[in-house]
Amino acid sequence: MSATIIDGKLLAETIRQRVADEAKRLGITPGLTVVIVGEDPASQVYVRNKVKQTEAAGFHGSEHRLPESTSEANLLKLVQTLNNDPSVHGILVQLPLPDHIDPDLVIRTIDPAKDVDGFHPINAGKLAVGQDSLVPCTPQGCILLAKTVHPDLTGLNAVVLGRSNIVGKPVAQLLIQESATVTVAHSKTQDLSDVCARADLLVAAVGRAELVKRHWIKPGATVIDVGINRVADGLGKSRLVGDVAFNEAKEIAGAITPVPGGVGPMTIACLLANTLKAACWAEGKPAPTF
Ligand SMILES: Nc1nc(=O)c2c([nH]1)NC[C@@H]1CN(c3ccc(C(=O)N[C@@H](CCC(=O)O)C(=O)O)cc3)C=[N+]21
Numbered sequence: 001m002s003a004t005i006i007d008g009k010l011l012a013e014t015i016r017q018r019v020a021d022e023a024k025r026l027g028i029t030p031g032l033t034v035v036i037v038g039e040d041p042a043s044q045v046y047v048r049n050k051v052k053q054t055e056a057a058g059f060h061g062s063e064h065r066l067p068e069s070t071s072e073a074n075l076l077k078l079v080q081t082l083n084n085d086p087s088v089h090g091i092l093v094q095l096p097l098p099d100h101i102d103p104d105l106v107i108r109t110i111d112p113a114k115d116v117d118g119f120h121p122i123n124a125g126k127l128a129v130g131q132d133s134l135v136p137c138t139p140q141g142c143i144l145l146a147k148t149v150h151p152d153l154t155g156l157n158a159v160v161l162g163r164s165n166i167v168g169k170p171v172a173q174l175l176i177q178e179s180a181t182v183t184v185a186h187s188k189t190q191d192l193s194d195v196c197a198r199a200d201l202l203v204a205a206v207g208r209a210e211l212v213k214r215h216w217i218k219p220g221a222t223v224i225d226v227g228i229n230r231v232a233d234g235l236g237k238s239r240l241v242g243d244v245a246f247n248e249a250k251e252i253a254g255a256i257t258p259v260p261g262g263v264g265p266m267t268i269a270c271l272l273a274n275t276l277k278a279a280c281w282a283e284g285k286p287a288p289t290f
Pocket of ligand 1: 045046092093094095096117137228240259260261262263264265266267268
Protein backbone atom coordinates (compact mmCIF):
# COMPACT_ATOMS: atom_id res chain seq x y z
CA MET A 1 0.00 0.00 0.00
CA SER A 2 1.27 3.39 -0.91
CA ALA A 3 0.23 6.50 1.02
CA THR A 4 -2.11 9.19 -0.20
CA ILE A 5 0.04 12.16 -1.18
CA ILE A 6 -1.50 15.28 0.35
CA ASP A 7 -1.44 18.04 -2.25
CA GLY A 8 -0.39 21.18 -0.37
CA LYS A 9 -0.01 23.18 -3.54
CA LEU A 10 -3.61 22.58 -4.52
CA LEU A 11 -5.01 23.27 -1.05
CA ALA A 12 -2.91 26.44 -0.85
CA GLU A 13 -4.33 27.62 -4.18
CA THR A 14 -7.87 26.99 -2.93
CA ILE A 15 -7.21 28.95 0.26
CA ARG A 16 -5.55 31.84 -1.56
CA GLN A 17 -8.56 32.03 -3.85
CA ARG A 18 -10.96 32.07 -0.88
CA VAL A 19 -8.90 34.76 0.83
CA ALA A 20 -8.93 36.85 -2.34
CA ASP A 21 -12.71 36.41 -2.73
CA GLU A 22 -13.38 37.38 0.89
CA ALA A 23 -11.21 40.49 0.66
CA LYS A 24 -13.10 41.52 -2.46
CA ARG A 25 -16.48 40.84 -0.86
CA LEU A 26 -15.50 42.93 2.17
CA GLY A 27 -14.16 45.73 -0.03
CA ILE A 28 -10.77 45.59 1.67
CA THR A 29 -7.32 45.80 0.06
CA PRO A 30 -5.02 44.22 2.66
CA GLY A 31 -1.45 45.52 2.67
CA LEU A 32 1.49 43.22 3.41
CA THR A 33 5.02 44.52 3.82
CA VAL A 34 8.00 42.20 3.82
CA VAL A 35 11.35 43.34 5.19
CA ILE A 36 14.48 41.46 4.21
CA VAL A 37 17.95 42.21 5.52
CA GLY A 38 20.95 40.91 3.61
CA GLU A 39 21.38 38.79 0.52
CA ASP A 40 20.64 35.15 1.45
CA PRO A 41 19.66 33.71 -1.98
CA ALA A 42 17.13 31.21 -0.58
CA SER A 43 15.39 34.03 1.25
CA GLN A 44 15.32 36.12 -1.92
CA VAL A 45 13.42 33.45 -3.85
CA TYR A 46 10.99 32.98 -1.00
CA VAL A 47 10.37 36.72 -0.67
CA ARG A 48 9.79 37.05 -4.41
CA ASN A 49 7.17 34.24 -4.33
CA LYS A 50 5.43 35.86 -1.40
CA VAL A 51 5.19 39.26 -3.07
CA LYS A 52 3.95 37.66 -6.32
CA GLN A 53 1.19 35.71 -4.55
CA THR A 54 0.27 38.74 -2.46
CA GLU A 55 -0.40 40.72 -5.61
CA ALA A 56 -2.19 37.82 -7.32
CA ALA A 57 -4.66 37.84 -4.39
CA GLY A 58 -5.39 41.52 -5.04
CA PHE A 59 -3.49 42.59 -1.92
CA HIS A 60 -1.07 45.47 -1.83
CA GLY A 61 2.42 44.05 -1.43
CA SER A 62 5.58 45.97 -0.70
CA GLU A 63 9.12 45.01 -0.01
CA HIS A 64 11.99 46.67 1.86
CA ARG A 65 15.43 45.31 1.12
CA LEU A 66 18.10 46.49 3.52
CA PRO A 67 21.82 45.76 3.20
CA GLU A 68 23.43 43.13 5.46
CA SER A 69 25.25 45.98 7.25
CA THR A 70 21.99 47.67 8.36
CA SER A 71 22.12 48.53 12.06
CA GLU A 72 19.59 47.16 14.53
CA ALA A 73 18.48 50.72 15.30
CA ASN A 74 17.73 51.37 11.64
CA LEU A 75 15.70 48.21 11.29
CA LEU A 76 13.73 49.06 14.44
CA LYS A 77 13.06 52.54 13.04
CA LEU A 78 11.68 51.03 9.82
CA VAL A 79 9.44 48.68 11.81
CA GLN A 80 8.08 51.65 13.81
CA THR A 81 7.38 53.56 10.61
CA LEU A 82 5.45 50.54 9.26
CA ASN A 83 3.60 50.20 12.60
CA ASN A 84 2.36 53.78 12.12
CA ASP A 85 1.41 53.41 8.44
CA PRO A 86 -2.35 52.69 8.17
CA SER A 87 -1.98 51.22 4.66
CA VAL A 88 0.24 48.46 6.10
CA HIS A 89 -1.87 45.76 7.77
CA GLY A 90 0.79 43.05 7.98
CA ILE A 91 4.53 43.24 8.64
CA LEU A 92 6.86 40.29 8.08
CA VAL A 93 10.54 40.62 8.90
CA GLN A 94 12.27 37.73 7.21
CA LEU A 95 14.30 35.47 9.51
CA PRO A 96 17.10 34.67 10.08
CA LEU A 97 18.55 38.14 10.59
CA PRO A 98 22.29 38.96 10.54
CA ASP A 99 24.10 38.15 13.81
CA HIS A 100 24.40 41.77 14.95
CA ILE A 101 20.59 42.11 15.10
CA ASP A 102 18.54 40.65 17.97
CA PRO A 103 15.55 38.91 16.34
CA ASP A 104 13.52 38.87 19.60
CA LEU A 105 13.85 42.63 19.94
CA VAL A 106 12.74 43.11 16.32
CA ILE A 107 9.75 40.82 16.80
CA ARG A 108 8.74 42.61 20.01
CA THR A 109 8.85 45.93 18.18
CA ILE A 110 6.28 44.85 15.57
CA ASP A 111 2.75 45.96 16.48
CA PRO A 112 1.10 42.67 17.60
CA ALA A 113 -1.96 43.61 15.52
CA LYS A 114 0.27 43.63 12.40
CA ASP A 115 2.40 40.61 13.36
CA VAL A 116 1.20 38.31 10.56
CA ASP A 117 3.93 35.77 11.42
CA GLY A 118 2.30 35.40 14.85
CA PHE A 119 5.75 35.48 16.48
CA HIS A 120 5.18 38.37 18.93
CA PRO A 121 4.97 37.16 22.56
CA ILE A 122 1.50 38.73 22.79
CA ASN A 123 0.30 36.49 19.96
CA ALA A 124 2.16 33.43 21.27
CA GLY A 125 0.53 34.06 24.67
CA LYS A 126 -2.94 34.48 23.19
CA LEU A 127 -2.52 31.21 21.30
CA ALA A 128 -1.42 29.46 24.51
CA VAL A 129 -4.51 30.64 26.42
CA GLY A 130 -6.90 30.08 23.52
CA GLN A 131 -7.66 33.70 22.62
CA ASP A 132 -8.19 34.90 19.07
CA SER A 133 -4.81 35.98 17.69
CA LEU A 134 -2.56 35.97 14.67
CA VAL A 135 -1.45 32.32 14.57
CA PRO A 136 1.92 31.35 13.02
CA CYS A 137 1.45 30.45 9.36
CA THR A 138 3.30 27.14 9.05
CA PRO A 139 1.52 25.60 12.07
CA GLN A 140 -1.85 26.76 10.72
CA GLY A 141 -0.93 25.13 7.39
CA CYS A 142 -0.05 21.86 9.16
CA ILE A 143 -3.48 21.71 10.80
CA LEU A 144 -5.32 22.44 7.55
CA LEU A 145 -3.33 19.70 5.79
CA ALA A 146 -4.00 17.19 8.59
CA LYS A 147 -7.70 18.01 8.40
CA THR A 148 -7.86 16.95 4.75
CA VAL A 149 -7.31 13.43 6.10
CA HIS A 150 -8.95 13.72 9.55
CA PRO A 151 -11.66 16.41 9.47
CA ASP A 152 -11.92 15.89 13.24
CA LEU A 153 -8.62 15.54 15.11
CA THR A 154 -10.30 14.74 18.44
CA GLY A 155 -8.55 11.99 20.37
CA LEU A 156 -5.85 11.34 17.78
CA ASN A 157 -2.41 10.54 19.14
CA ALA A 158 -0.35 13.36 17.69
CA VAL A 159 3.41 13.56 17.98
CA VAL A 160 5.15 16.82 17.18
CA LEU A 161 8.82 16.28 16.45
CA GLY A 162 10.49 19.63 17.22
CA ARG A 163 9.93 22.30 19.86
CA SER A 164 10.78 25.58 18.14
CA ASN A 165 8.85 28.76 18.89
CA ILE A 166 7.96 29.16 15.22
CA VAL A 167 6.69 25.64 14.45
CA GLY A 168 6.84 22.92 17.13
CA LYS A 169 5.33 24.80 20.06
CA PRO A 170 2.52 26.52 18.14
CA VAL A 171 1.63 23.28 16.27
CA ALA A 172 1.34 21.56 19.65
CA GLN A 173 -0.92 24.38 20.96
CA LEU A 174 -3.19 24.13 17.93
CA LEU A 175 -3.41 20.34 18.22
CA ILE A 176 -4.35 20.63 21.90
CA GLN A 177 -7.06 23.09 20.88
CA GLU A 178 -8.30 20.49 18.37
CA SER A 179 -8.59 17.95 21.23
CA ALA A 180 -5.77 15.71 20.01
CA THR A 181 -3.55 13.95 22.55
CA VAL A 182 -0.24 15.69 22.02
CA THR A 183 3.33 14.57 22.65
CA VAL A 184 6.18 16.95 21.88
CA ALA A 185 9.36 15.05 21.06
CA HIS A 186 12.79 16.49 20.25
CA SER A 187 16.49 15.74 20.00
CA LYS A 188 16.75 14.92 23.73
CA THR A 189 13.73 12.59 23.77
CA GLN A 190 14.54 9.01 24.79
CA ASP A 191 13.64 6.31 22.28
CA LEU A 192 12.70 9.00 19.79
CA SER A 193 11.81 6.63 16.95
CA ASP A 194 9.52 4.57 19.24
CA VAL A 195 7.72 7.68 20.43
CA CYS A 196 7.14 8.75 16.83
CA ALA A 197 5.97 5.26 15.89
CA ARG A 198 3.04 5.62 18.31
CA ALA A 199 1.67 8.61 16.40
CA ASP A 200 -1.53 8.54 14.37
CA LEU A 201 -0.48 12.02 13.28
CA LEU A 202 3.22 12.83 13.06
CA VAL A 203 4.35 16.40 12.45
CA ALA A 204 8.06 16.51 11.67
CA ALA A 205 9.64 19.92 12.26
CA VAL A 206 13.24 19.42 13.31
CA GLY A 207 15.15 20.70 10.29
CA ARG A 208 17.18 17.50 9.86
CA ALA A 209 17.13 16.14 6.32
CA GLU A 210 15.33 12.78 6.06
CA LEU A 211 15.73 12.02 9.78
CA VAL A 212 12.39 10.19 10.00
CA LYS A 213 12.71 6.68 8.58
CA ARG A 214 10.19 4.01 7.71
CA HIS A 215 10.32 2.33 11.15
CA TRP A 216 9.54 5.68 12.88
CA ILE A 217 6.07 5.62 11.33
CA LYS A 218 3.01 3.72 12.51
CA PRO A 219 1.39 1.87 9.58
CA GLY A 220 -1.40 4.03 8.19
CA ALA A 221 -0.33 7.18 10.07
CA THR A 222 -0.66 10.68 8.65
CA VAL A 223 2.70 12.41 8.25
CA ILE A 224 3.07 16.17 7.91
CA ASP A 225 6.61 17.07 6.86
CA VAL A 226 7.57 20.65 7.72
CA GLY A 227 11.25 20.31 6.81
CA ILE A 228 12.68 22.22 3.89
CA ASN A 229 16.30 21.10 3.65
CA ARG A 230 18.51 21.82 0.68
CA VAL A 231 20.89 18.91 0.02
CA ALA A 232 23.46 18.23 -2.69
CA ASP A 233 22.06 15.90 -5.36
CA GLY A 234 25.52 14.59 -6.30
CA LEU A 235 25.30 16.18 -9.74
CA GLY A 236 26.58 19.55 -8.62
CA LYS A 237 23.11 20.87 -7.95
CA SER A 238 20.84 20.84 -4.93
CA ARG A 239 17.38 19.52 -4.24
CA LEU A 240 14.85 20.04 -1.47
CA VAL A 241 14.09 17.25 0.98
CA GLY A 242 11.94 17.19 4.09
CA ASP A 243 12.62 15.89 7.60
CA VAL A 244 11.09 12.59 6.47
CA ALA A 245 12.70 10.02 4.16
CA PHE A 246 9.78 10.35 1.76
CA ASN A 247 10.30 7.35 -0.53
CA GLU A 248 10.37 4.80 2.28
CA ALA A 249 7.83 6.67 4.43
CA LYS A 250 5.20 6.65 1.71
CA GLU A 251 5.29 2.84 1.71
CA ILE A 252 4.01 2.69 5.29
CA ALA A 253 2.16 5.94 6.01
CA GLY A 254 -1.54 6.33 5.25
CA ALA A 255 -1.08 9.88 4.01
CA ILE A 256 1.96 12.13 3.68
CA THR A 257 2.86 15.63 2.55
CA PRO A 258 5.59 15.93 -0.09
CA VAL A 259 8.51 18.39 -0.10
CA PRO A 260 8.25 20.58 -2.10
CA GLY A 261 4.51 20.97 -2.61
CA GLY A 262 3.32 20.26 0.93
CA VAL A 263 3.60 22.57 3.91
CA GLY A 264 5.62 25.31 2.12
CA PRO A 265 2.83 26.61 -0.14
CA MET A 266 0.39 26.47 2.80
CA THR A 267 2.65 28.80 4.79
CA ILE A 268 2.21 31.51 2.18
CA ALA A 269 -1.56 30.91 1.87
CA CYS A 270 -1.91 31.28 5.65
CA LEU A 271 0.22 34.41 5.57
CA LEU A 272 -2.34 35.95 3.21
CA ALA A 273 -5.19 34.76 5.46
CA ASN A 274 -3.48 36.41 8.45
CA THR A 275 -3.00 39.63 6.50
CA LEU A 276 -6.71 39.70 5.65
CA LYS A 277 -7.51 39.09 9.32
CA ALA A 278 -5.26 41.98 10.40
CA ALA A 279 -6.85 44.23 7.77
CA CYS A 280 -10.37 43.29 8.93
CA TRP A 281 -9.43 44.14 12.52
CA ALA A 282 -7.96 47.48 11.43
CA GLU A 283 -11.14 48.32 9.53
CA GLY A 284 -13.49 47.10 12.26
CA LYS A 285 -14.94 44.31 10.11
CA PRO A 286 -15.51 40.70 11.17
CA ALA A 287 -12.59 38.53 10.06
CA PRO A 288 -13.42 35.41 8.01
CA THR A 289 -11.88 32.05 8.94
CA PHE A 290 -10.51 29.48 6.49
N1 LIG B 1 9.59 35.91 9.31
C1 LIG B 1 9.62 34.76 8.60
N2 LIG B 1 8.47 34.10 8.36
C2 LIG B 1 8.47 32.94 7.63
O1 LIG B 1 7.40 32.32 7.41
C3 LIG B 1 9.72 32.47 7.10
C4 LIG B 1 10.88 33.22 7.38
N3 LIG B 1 10.80 34.34 8.13
N4 LIG B 1 12.08 32.83 6.90
C5 LIG B 1 12.21 31.72 5.98
C6 LIG B 1 11.17 30.67 6.26
C7 LIG B 1 10.99 29.70 5.12
N5 LIG B 1 9.62 29.85 4.68
C8 LIG B 1 9.08 29.22 3.55
C9 LIG B 1 7.78 29.39 3.17
C10 LIG B 1 7.28 28.82 2.02
C11 LIG B 1 8.08 28.03 1.24
C12 LIG B 1 7.52 27.41 0.01
O2 LIG B 1 6.50 27.83 -0.50
N6 LIG B 1 8.16 26.37 -0.54
C13 LIG B 1 7.70 25.73 -1.74
C14 LIG B 1 8.68 25.89 -2.87
C15 LIG B 1 10.08 25.54 -2.50
C16 LIG B 1 11.09 25.71 -3.63
O3 LIG B 1 10.93 25.06 -4.66
O4 LIG B 1 12.05 26.49 -3.42
C17 LIG B 1 7.41 24.26 -1.43
O5 LIG B 1 7.81 23.77 -0.38
O6 LIG B 1 6.77 23.62 -2.26
C18 LIG B 1 9.39 27.83 1.62
C19 LIG B 1 9.88 28.42 2.77
C20 LIG B 1 9.01 30.80 5.43
N7 LIG B 1 9.83 31.31 6.34
